[in-house]
Amino acid sequence: MTDPDLPASEPGLAFAADVFERACASREVIQTVTGRWGTLALAALAEGPYRFSALRRRVDGVSERMLSQTLQALERDGLVDRAVLTTIPPKVEYSLTDLGAEVAAQLTGLIHLVETRMPAITEAQADYDAR
Amino acid sequence: MTDPDLPASEPGLAFAADVFERACASREVIQTVTGRWGTLALAALAEGPYRFSALRRRVDGVSERMLSQTLQALERDGLVDRAVLTTIPPKVEYSLTDLGAEVAAQLTGLIHLVETRMPAITEAQADYDAR
Numbered sequence: 001m002t003d004p005d006l007p008a009s010e011p012g013l014a015f016a017a018d019v020f021e022r023a024c025a026s027r028e029v030i031q032t033v034t035g036r037w038g039t040l041a042l043a044a045l046a047e048g049p050y051r052f053s054a055l056r057r058r059v060d061g062v063s064e065r066m067l068s069q070t071l072q073a074l075e076r077d078g079l080v081d082r083a084v085l086t087t088i089p090p091k092v093e094y095s096l097t098d099l100g101a102e103v104a105a106q107l108t109g110l111i112h113l114v115e116t117r118m119p120a121i122t123e124a125q126a127d128y129d130a131r
Numbered sequence: 132m133t134d135p136d137l138p139a140s141e142p143g144l145a146f147a148a149d150v151f152e153r154a155c156a157s158r159e160v161i162q163t164v165t166g167r168w169g170t171l172a173l174a175a176l177a178e179g180p181y182r183f184s185a186l187r188r189r190v191d192g193v194s195e196r197m198l199s200q201t202l203q204a205l206e207r208d209g210l211v212d213r214a215v216l217t218t219i220p221p222k223v224e225y226s227l228t229d230l231g232a233e234v235a236a237q238l239t240g241l242i243h244l245v246e247t248r249m250p251a252i253t254e255a256q257a258d259y260d261a262r
Contacts, residue, residue: 058151
């Protein structure tokens with residue numbers, strides 16, 4: 001498929017999987033990771049292991065159901081470990097796997113970039129809204 | 132607010148804005164950038180400028196309405212430039228601003244990581260589903 005409107009592809013941008021294709025499995029993973037709550041859950045777990053209730057407090061605004069679904073998806077993708085601690089009462093602790101830590105590091109880099117650039121972004125938004 | 136369940140905060144993780152707070156403006160920007168279509172639009176524009184129709188073909192599966200909304204949000208945040216070319220007929224071209232290029236570089240790093248780790252992720256998913 002050659003599309004004359006597409007820029008010539010660069011070797012550096014060639015991925016093994018192709019996230020641009022709607023049926024590609026990597027797109028689903030990217031969407032879990034970068035989803036509304038996936039991003040925040042991974043960024044929080046990059047700080048250290050959390051129990052469910054503490055993680056829910058850290059990720060301000062998430063519902064119990066959404067956080068539970070998010071953690072399940074992240075666990076299924078092999079990014080988060082769920083450990084049942086044999087304390088009385090038993091506690092469930094969530095932590096990043098090695099792969100999850102790699103992904104979280106990329107994500108926190110992105111968050112850090114956006115947070116440090118917020119003055120420029122806020123200015124751009126004000127200019128846009130004043131048009 | 133000290134929460135005994137929270138890991139001690141590390142200086143390296145202290146952000147000027149705090150994406151974890153639901154009212155923080157940075158969270159909205161992160162969600163535009165990492166949203167279902169924001170990610171793919173930025174990753175595509177990292178390849179070079181696109182006209183709307185070509186971008187829509189590149190981001191397989193996006194509707195005209197969703198792509199249009201996504202580009203508007205990215206333009207408002209100062210990440211994407213919309214230029215009307217004075218050709219006959221006039222053409223509209225989208226490209227990344229400098230800030231958009233920085234953000235896109237972080238995102239493509241994330242996409243690249245997930246795509247190269249897909250074998251491990253697929254294996255984790257199969258293990259999880261077989262439980």
